[in-house]
Structure formats: C-alpha cells, structure tokens
Amino acid sequence: FIALFFVGTSFMMRLGIMGEEFIKEGDTGKFMFRLKYDESTPLTSNNLATQKIENILRQDAAVEYVFANIGGASTGVMSTGLGAENRAELTVQLKKSHTLPTDAYMMKARKLVEEKITGVEISASIVGMVNTGGAPIEILLMGENVEKLREEGKKLKNLIINTAGANDVQLSAEDQNPEVKIDIDRDKLTQFGLNIATVGATLQNALYGNDDSKFRDKGTEFAIRVMLDAFDRKSPEAVKNITFTNAQGQNIKLSQFATVSNSVAPSILERKNRMSSVTVTSYTLGAGSGSVANNIKKQLETQPLSKDVSMVWEGDIKRQGESMGALGLAMSASVILMYLIMVALYDNFVYPFVVLFSIPVAIIGALFALNITMNNMGIFTMLGMLMLLGLVAKNAILLVDFTNQAKKEGHTSFEALVLSVKARMRPILMTTLAMVIGMLPIATATGAGSEWKNGLAWVLIGGLTSSMFLTLILVPLVYHSIDTVTVWVGKLFKKSDSMETKNIA
Numbered sequence: 001f002i003a004l005f006f007v008g009t010s011f012m013m014r015l016g017i018m019g020e021e022f023i024k025e026g027d028t029g030k031f032m033f034r035l036k037y038d039e040s041t042p043l044t045s046n047n048l049a050t051q052k053i054e055n056i057l058r059q060d061a062a063v064e065y066v067f068a069n070i071g072g073a074s075t076g077v078m079s080t081g082l083g084a085e086n087r088a089e090l091t092v093q094l095k096k097s098h099t100l101p102t103d104a105y106m107m108k109a110r111k112l113v114e115e116k117i118t119g120v121e122i123s124a125s126i127v128g129m130v131n132t133g134g135a136p137i138e139i140l141l142m143g144e145n146v147e148k149l150r151e152e153g154k155k156l157k158n159l160i161i162n163t164a165g166a167n168d169v170q171l172s173a174e175d176q177n178p179e180v181k182i183d184i185d186r187d188k189l190t191q192f193g194l195n196i197a198t199v200g201a202t203l204q205n206a207l208y209g210n211d212d213s214k215f216r217d218k219g220t221e222f223a224i225r226v227m228l229d230a231f232d233r234k235s236p237e238a239v240k241n242i243t244f245t246n247a248q249g250q251n252i253k254l255s256q257f258a259t260v261s262n263s264v265a266p267s268i269l270e271r272k273n274r275m276s277s278v279t280v281t282s283y284t285l286g287a288g289s290g291s292v293a294n295n296i297k298k299q300l301e302t303q304p305l306s307k308d309v310s311m312v313w314e315g316d317i318k319r320q321g322e323s324m325g326a327l328g329l330a331m332s333a334s335v336i337l338m339y340l341i342m343v344a345l346y347d348n349f350v351y352p353f354v355v356l357f358s359i360p361v362a363i364i365g366a367l368f369a370l371n372i373t374m375n376n377m378g379i380f381t382m383l384g385m386l387m388l389l390g391l392v393a394k395n396a397i398l399l400v401d402f403t404n405q406a407k408k409e410g411h412t413s414f415e416a417l418v419l420s421v422k423a424r425m426r427p428i429l430m431t432t433l434a435m436v437i438g439m440l441p442i443a444t445a446t447g448a449g450s451e452w453k454n455g456l457a458w459v460l461i462g463g464l465t466s467s468m469f470l471t472l473i474l475v476p477l478v479y480h481s482i483d484t485v486t487v488w489v490g491k492l493f494k495k496s497d498s499m500e501t502k503n504i505a
Helices: 002-014 043-058 102-116 146-161 186-191 196-207 230-234 236-240 289-302 315-346 351-356 358-372 379-408 413-443 450-504
Strands: 030-036 063-070 087-094 121-126 137-143 166-171 176-184 210-217 220-226 243-245 251-253 258-266 270-272 275-284 310-314
Touching: 002 358, 030 043, 030 102, 043 063, 043 087, 043 102, 087 102, 102 121, 121 166, 121 275, 137 146, 137 289, 137 315, 146 166, 146 275, 146 289, 176 196, 176 236, 186 196, 196 243, 236 258, 275 289, 289 315, 310 315, 315 351, 315 379, 351 358, 351 379, 351 450, 358 379, 358 450, 379 413, 379 450, 413 450
Parallel strands: none
Antiparallel strands: 030 087, 030 121, 063 087, 137 275, 137 310, 166 275, 176 258, 210 220, 243 251, 270 275
C-alpha cells in the first residue's frame, strides 16, 4: 500500500499539475494595461485615445475606478520604465463584489478594447500585493555585437511567445525611435573654415534649444527657450538649411559639408558589466513563473542561442533559485540536527533512523495535497515543509520511545511494537486531527493575501494526514526489521567469537 502511494504521487508529479513560483502575487482585484501607440503619436492624441479606452472600461459595473498615466514613466514600484509621448498606463481596480477572477476579467477587457480601438498595442498584467518591480520572467542577454544581441533577443522572444503560460513578452531593444541623422565630412568642414565645436553648439541651439534668455514679470523669472519649430526639427530638408558663420563672415549651409537623412535609433541602450545587453521579459498567466522558466529551458535545449551571446536569469527566477537553495540547506540541516538530538536522547545510533523514516511519507503526502489542490511550490510551501519535519517526527518518537520502554520490561520486539501501536494510536490520531482541523480555515481562505497561506496549510494538512496513517505502519516495520538485522548480526559475531575461542583452545 505504501509503495502504491509513492508510485501514485510520483506519477502525479510527472503530470505537471503542481508548478513552481517564487511567491504568489495575491489577487487584489487590480490589473494594468500598458498602451503603446505609433512612435509619431503626440501627447495630445495619446490622451484622447486613452480617454476612449477609459470610457470603455468604466462602462462595466465591476470596475471601481481607472487611473491613467499618460506619457509618464511606469508607475510600478521600483520600476525603471521610461516615459514617452506615445505610451500610457491604465490601472484598473475592480469592485470587491466582482465574480470573475481578476486574470479572467483582465483578458476579457483586453479583448473588448482591442475590438473597439485600433492602432494601439496593449500589454496586460496583474497588479498583486507583492510587486517586485518588473516582470516575473526576466532574461538578460550579453555580448559584444549589438546587432547580434538584437537578433538573438528577437529569437528568444519568439521562443517564449510559443511557451505555455507566457504572456506579454517584451524585448527591451526592440523599439526604435525615428531620428534625423547628420554625417559631417570633416575635410569639407575645415575647407569652409568651421570647427566641430561651433557646428555642435549651433545644432544644439537649433534642435534642443537655448534658454539663456529670461522673462521677468513682477519678480518672477521665466526661461525663454529658442529653437526650431517641432516640424522643422523632424524634417531633413529643413535641417539641411541650418546656416553657420565662419571667421570670414560667410554663411555656410549644413548641406554643404554634411549628409542629412532620416534614420532610426534604439529606444534604450543597456550595458551589464561593461558589456552591451538586451532584456527579454514576460509576464505569466495561468502558470507559476518557475514552471514557465522550466518550459523555456526545455525549448532552449532544442533551439539554443548563439555561443557569442551569454544568457543570465534575473527577476523572480534568480530570487527563487537563491531562496529555494537556502531553504533546501535549512531542511538538510534540520534533519541532521534532529538525528543528533535523538542519538543523544536514546543513547543509540540506530533507532533515530527509524524516526527519520516518518519524514518521506509526510513529504509525499504534502506533494499529493499540493497536486490535488493545484497549488504551486514556492517560498511559503517550502516553509510548510520545514515546519512539517518537526511535526511528523513527533509521531514516530512516541512509537519508538514506548517500544523501547516495553522491551525493557521484558517484552519481545514484536510484542513491544504491537503494544506501542495500540497505546499510541489514540494520542497520535487526536493530536494530528486537531492540527489538521485547525489548518482547514487557513487552507480554504479566499481573502486578499490568502494565496500565500493556502499552500502552506495544504502542505501541513497533506503531510500530517499521510504521516498519521502511514507512520503507524511504516515505523513499526522498519523498527522490527532493524531489530531483526541487529539480532542476526549479534549472533553472527558471537558465533565467530566462539569459533576463535575454540581455535585458541
């Protein structure tokens, strides 16, 4: 029966029902739309188009309010998002009475907006109670060749788009801003009696502006910025006609010593450890970030990136690896400490191993419960596993201690085990059921932030339940087997000793 329980749980684990994640964000009934219009969209047009989207969202009775951020930097905590005239953010708060899950409502609202509004790219993400400052999936690509980085970044983005659970995949260096490019011929520049400093200062005044002049009114000072008209700054033909005066007083046009053309430039330049880099980010939907990352790694095994590009996991995946490693080390240390303490108490190195056999059946029960309830493995569930070690060892300690006392009173090992199971079954059942029932309200809670505690409670419920039944079977079997082996080894040594004594005689 115990073997079937182990096999069944192992089969369930292979089905992929239980995912992995760093920490649940928590459903607060809030989500965010990031809007991106055409690069040439001015702030006024951005505002008008975003207002239309706001009105569409407000028409739904489930929406409590909509907060708009037009053209500004990202409002996320610790965010490094850059503002732009063609971008906007809408934070939507749902009423507490809404019936649909937030992620389901978010996708429904996104589809509705995309059907009614054209010319806008929408990225949607849940705003949870825990905001780590970015997308849960964050991959950093580094290399020397910028174009190669962009190419591999696009390849990785397309790979992640086709990964189950990935949502709104973005490449940091994908966007390019239109610009007017000026290539100066230095030989011609010298022939016309000009220098780079003069040309640079004049171009800065024309394109960026000069605010040296001030306007004063009743003690208040206002800066006056003088520059070319916005249309002329974007027109190569107008830029070509910017004039410069050399030392001889001659007026020289820019087109006489430079080539002016329309071009595009990356919207952002990234460097990591003095190397060029690009970042691929992705939100998750319906799956834990750890599960999505594992799916990406499997695809990268069959579709690897170029050897000229190095890949580093950042964000939740990096934090998850560090935290899980620390908790795994803590669990190993706790098992060792438990064993050493029991060695000191029992004055025996063998029987503490019997107690430790109660831990595997508890872990299997915890994993079974997580799969049944479709909870992911995360920081809080790992803490539940850590708590479980001490709670389940208590049952085995009760059995082993009673058995040792009964053996001292003259009972055989088998008789002592039968007596211990009969005597300790009632207190084990009572204490375990009390803990399980006490955990049920936490496991079934549905309030804000309850997602953090649900998994921890189900780990304890599953582990304690399996331990309650299987420890009463497994621990006596292991104890009796160890006692049998000990007696057999003792007889073997006695037999060898007696043979040596006869030989000496």
